[in-house]
Amino acid sequence: MIELKNVSKWYDEFQVLNDCSTQVAKGEVVVVCGPSGSGKSTLIKCVNGLEAFQKGEIYVDGTSVGDAGTNLPQLRSHIGMVFQNFELFPHISVTENIKLAQLKVLGRSDDESQQNAARLLERVGLSDQADKHPAQLSGGQQQRVAIARALAMDPVAMLFDEPTSALDPEMINEVLDVMVELATDGMTMMVVTHEMGFARRVADRVIFMDEGRIEEDCSKEEFFNSERGERAQIFLSKILEH
Amino acid sequence: MFGEFDTSVIFDNLHFLLEGMQTTLILTVIAICGGLVLGTLLALARLAPFKPLSFIAGSYVNFFRSMPLILVIFWFYFLVPHIVGRPVGGFYSVLVAFVMFEAAYYCEIMRAGIQSVRKGQIYAGQALGLTYTQNMRYVVLPQAFRNMVPILMTQAIILFQDTSLVYVVGVKDFLVSADLVANRENRILEMFTTVALVYFVICLSGSLLVRRLQRKFAQ
Numbered sequence: 001m002i003e004l005k006n007v008s009k010w011y012d013e014f015q016v017l018n019d020c021s022t023q024v025a026k027g028e029v030v031v032v033c034g035p036s037g038s039g040k041s042t043l044i045k046c047v048n049g050l051e052a053f054q055k056g057e058i059y060v061d062g063t064s065v066g067d068a069g070t071n072l073p074q075l076r077s078h079i080g081m082v083f084q085n086f087e088l089f090p091h092i093s094v095t096e097n098i099k100l101a102q103l104k105v106l107g108r109s110d111d112e113s114q115q116n117a118a119r120l121l122e123r124v125g126l127s128d129q130a131d132k133h134p135a136q137l138s139g140g141q142q143q144r145v146a147i148a149r150a151l152a153m154d155p156v157a158m159l160f161d162e163p164t165s166a167l168d169p170e171m172i173n174e175v176l177d178v179m180v181e182l183a184t185d186g187m188t189m190m191v192v193t194h195e196m197g198f199a200r201r202v203a204d205r206v207i208f209m210d211e212g213r214i215e216e217d218c219s220k221e222e223f224f225n226s227e228r229g230e231r232a233q234i235f236l237s238k239i240l241e242h
Numbered sequence: 243m244f245g246e247f248d249t250s251v252i253f254d255n256l257h258f259l260l261e262g263m264q265t266t267l268i269l270t271v272i273a274i275c276g277g278l279v280l281g282t283l284l285a286l287a288r289l290a291p292f293k294p295l296s297f298i299a300g301s302y303v304n305f306f307r308s309m310p311l312i313l314v315i316f317w318f319y320f321l322v323p324h325i326v327g328r329p330v331g332g333f334y335s336v337l338v339a340f341v342m343f344e345a346a347y348y349c350e351i352m353r354a355g356i357q358s359v360r361k362g363q364i365y366a367g368q369a370l371g372l373t374y375t376q377n378m379r380y381v382v383l384p385q386a387f388r389n390m391v392p393i394l395m396t397q398a399i400i401l402f403q404d405t406s407l408v409y410v411v412g413v414k415d416f417l418v419s420a421d422l423v424a425n426r427e428n429r430i431l432e433m434f435t436t437v438a439l440v441y442f443v444i445c446l447s448g449s450l451l452v453r454r455l456q457r458k459f460a461q
């Protein structure tokens with residue numbers, strides 16, 4: 001479903017991604033972790049072409065992301081993405097947030113978009129917030145709307161960039177629950193997160209990044225049970241302390 | 243002349259003065275709308291990744307912002323009939339002058355507005371599959387506009403005052419009408435006091451509204 005081959009990226013002289021290769025099979029859940037600044041966000045943004053990369057290849061559902069001839073908006077329209085800071089559109093209501101791209105990108109009718117929005121809001125448990133503006137919701141609620149907005153596009157895969165790290169602790173679980181449900185439903189997911197509980201429950205594989213490199217890429221069992229590289233071990237012991 | 247303050251001159255000429263005010267207001271409103279539309283297009287051009295386009299838009303803005311308004315008004319007064327090929331009258335030439343002049347200022351306001359929209363919002367629009375144009379139209383510009391409402395209104399108040407410069411080409415706005423009455427009836431004190439009062443009240447109301455909006459947006 002998602003395949004990265006020897007991807008490298010530079011900001012001027014500074015190399016953010018260094019020869020990264022991995023793949024996410026259909027229905028697989030892959031968790032990406034690593035210290036701050038290691039390039040996790042950059043890597044995941046390369047997958048749907050929000051960031052350009054200079055070397056290597058990325059394929060999503062058979063389409064080459066880096067190819068100049070690729071229609072990026074069309075490709076992105078069926079890859080869902082959820083951001084750390086939710087990024088709901090503040091000037092329109094929750095329902096309108098979920099309808100916008102259905103109407104403008106997929107060309108769905110107003111009725112159909114509305115029904116999808118209602119159905120997805122129910123799925124994330126927010127039917128009663130449909131007409132509010134994003135600023136009137138809590139962080140956890142906003143993130144659940146953001147997930148619903150991405151799901152409305154019927155994505156073939158979902159990308160998450162630290163979806164819970166801007167949330168107050170008591171709101172993390174309501175978002176993780178939605179994500180776990182998605183994972184159990186068979187959604188293909190690439191999730192940047194430090195929530196190791198989430199990784200333990202639903203991840204198939206765990207990727208550990210450091211200084212732009214993929215240092216570990218192994219099954220969840222291997223990652224949590226066996227010997228790892230020194231940096232990964234230090235990192236893991238640090239975040240598990242919390 | 244300063245003997246007695248006779249307000250009847252205002253009421254006797256009310257219709258004439260209101261006609262002048264109408265010209266002032268039409269000029270202001272059309273200059274705001276036209277300037278805003280043209281200015282927004284210029285702002286998009288200035289921020290466009292295509293360098294020649296952003297250079298042309300930048301030059302336009304820098305040019306008009308370096309010109310005194312009164313000179314621009316003069317110019318268009320002589321230039322517009324030339325371009326159109328027939329006399330168009332002072333009103334239409336100043337209208338064009340104001341729209342083009344204001345566009346340069348509105349461009350800079352809208353550019354700041356567009357840049358005030360967080361990068362994450364643009365990513366979010368892109369990630370949903372919106373094209374560049376759709377992202378601007380549905381995500382960025384509405385927020386840019388909303389963020390800039392107080393500054394756009396302040397600019398509108400300045401514009402309202404600046405329209406009085408049309409007297410140099412003989413367009414009968416509020417000020418010119420009042421001046422004509424003042425000289426005809428020899429009531430200079432009454433008329434200019436009235437003019438000052440009217441401008442003051444309108445601009446002060448505008449400023450108070452801006453301040454209220456700012457407080458509302460700050461919440």
Ligand SMILES: Nc1ncnc2c1ncn2[C@@H]1O[C@H](COP(=O)(O)OP(=O)(O)OP(=O)(O)O)[C@@H](O)[C@H]1O
Pocket residue numbers: 011014016034035036037038039040041042043
């Ligand atoms: N636009 C940019 N220009 C230059 N350097 C950048 C830019 N964006 C990111 N970087 C750098 O690239 C590196 C990787 O950034 P990235 O955001 O991918 O890290 P991250 O692993 O997601 O970190 P975090 O956990 O803090 O989110 C960082 O060192 C960052 O400073």
Ligand SMILES: [Mg+2]
Pocket residue numbers: 040041042161162
């Ligand atoms: Mg990050």
